[in-house]
Amino acid sequence: MKKHKIIMTGGGSAGHVTPNLALVPLLEKQGFEIKYIGSKDGIEKDIITKAKIPYYGISSGKLRRYFDLKNFSDPFKVIKGIGDALKVIRKEKPDVIFSKGGFVSVPVVIAAHLKKVPVVSHESDMTPGLANKLATPFCNKICVTFPETVKYISGDRGVVTGTPIREEVLKGDKTKGKKIAGFSDDKPILLLIGGSLGSKFLNDTLRSTLPKILKEMNVIHICGKGNLDSSLNNKKGYKQFEYISEELPNIFAVADFIISRSGANSIFEILALRKPNLLVPLSRNASRGDQILNSMSFEKLGFSKVIEEEQLTSDSLMAALEDLKKNRNTFIKNMEKSEYSNGNEKILKVIMNAIKR
Structure with missing residues (x-):
């Protein structure tokens, strides 16, 4: 042949x-x-x-x-x-x-x-x-x-x-992911991933909301190069990384919920993983608006919760996380029906x- x-x-x-x-x-x-x-x-x-x-x-x-x-x-x-x-x-x-x-x-x-x-x-x-x-x-x-x-x-x-979709993304080990994060309890785990460079806006909003989030969830925060906050290094239930490459599949595996930007590669990996998620697209001021359209499509299909950057506050973030937890099974079922994951x-x-x- x-x-x-x-x-x-x-x-x-x-x-x-x-x-x-x-x-x-x-x-x-x-x-x-x-x-x-x-x-x-x-x-x-x-x-x-x-x-x-x-x-x-x-x-x-x-x-x-x-x-x-x-x-x-x-x-x-x-x-x-x-x-x-x-x-x-x-x-x-x-x-x-x-x-x-x-x-x-x-x-x-x-x-x-x-x-x-x-x-x-x-x-x-x-x-x-x-x-x-x-x-x-x-x-x-x-x-x-x-x-x-x-x-x-x-x-x-x-x-x-x-x-x-990269094959290795779908082959993560949940136990290894939990060990990498250093979590020992059974609280649900929230992962924030803001792209390879990170997002200052998402980082700041998450950190300002941490006291409320950590009452109910553990947090893995991939914040981008140069964006670590040393004052939070020993915060119980919170683990921050500048960037993760080889171990990312294990981190994905252990996450129960994900907050992400709305680049197509990222959101389709989230869809393939069937992870309930909150999408915060780049604003039109910083892009041609493609992330907003991507996220709107995912919200319409019932795959994601969406908050545009201008509307993201500590209060709206907490409300979105509550909705994700309450309707977790519905989001997962909708993602399982997708033909294009x-x-x-x-x-x-x-x-x-x-x-x-």
């Missing part, structure tokens, strides 16, 4: 890379040879080389929705990136390209189209990001996370698949169909 070759691309943030890594074990089981194209010095380079996947760095220009002098020079970087990607594609002769978006993916997708290599892309958020919008005309299929996203995809390219198999099917065509 012929061994298929796939080139993956995506970068600019960890959110454009980790879903690619989530697909790698499944692709390897299918006998795929995997290569990666990213930017020369982006975050994706470190992540992919650590995973021991052959990596090609290309020129890439950042795509912006706002005025910046670099908007005049970066298009030339994109053009050079197309040339760089063409060289890699000629050399590797892939059967298919899989793109997770981010500005580095645009020249790769265009180059693949010029070489008549099928392209499957994936959009995590409710509305396509700028890179995926520009790349869509050059893609064969766009896998989307939310059913509502299909209407934003031109032609019949949109396919609802859900998002890729783990998109790995569905995305693999789209990739295989693209190769056949």
Whole structure:
């Protein structure tokens, strides 16, 4: 049987890379040879080389929705990136390209189209990001996370698949998680995770509410680099970490409830884990509003409780936690009904169909 070759691309943030890594074990089981194209010095380079996947760095220009002098020079970087990607594609002769978006993916997708290599892309958020919008005309299929996203995809390219979920996230050990946190009683455990950089707003709100929360729950707080509060180091029932990587599945396993931002990768992992959760999306002032749309979809489906940042206070936080506890089984049952909690198999099917065509 012929061994298929796939080139993956995506970068600019960890959110454009980790879903690619989530697909790698499944692709390897299918006998795929995997290569990666990213930017020369982006975050994706470190992540992919650590995973021991052959990596090609290309020129890439950042795509912006706002005025910046670099908007005049970066298009030339994109053009050079197309040339760089063409060289890699000629050399590797892939059967298919899989793109997770981010500005580095645009020249790769265009180059693949010029070489008549099928392209499957994936959009995590409710509305396509700028890179995926520009790349869509050059893609064969766009896998989307939310059913509502299909209407934003031109032609019949949109396919609802859900998002890729890392296998290891689902294999945590509850006993190990409790040991890591250092909890010995049987109180329910609340996990706050504010993304890799943490969220000062969420951190401050949680800490100001701790005296009330700790009466009923233990708390694991992943607060982001540089955000530890040394005055709380010995607080009973409270454990804080800057960042957790390898042990995160065990922390997820022991958590009874989760407070999180609303990035698509994060909330679909929470959905796959069936954890009752409170989502606090980034405000429109700090983003393009995609997290608000993501969280609204999850609230509508009964997967999550949502409080927008402007409405989050100690009182509203306590009320939301009470609601999560009271309706815990209802949230779990709703999540169990979801068809899109783990998109790995569905995305693999789209990739295989693209190769056949």
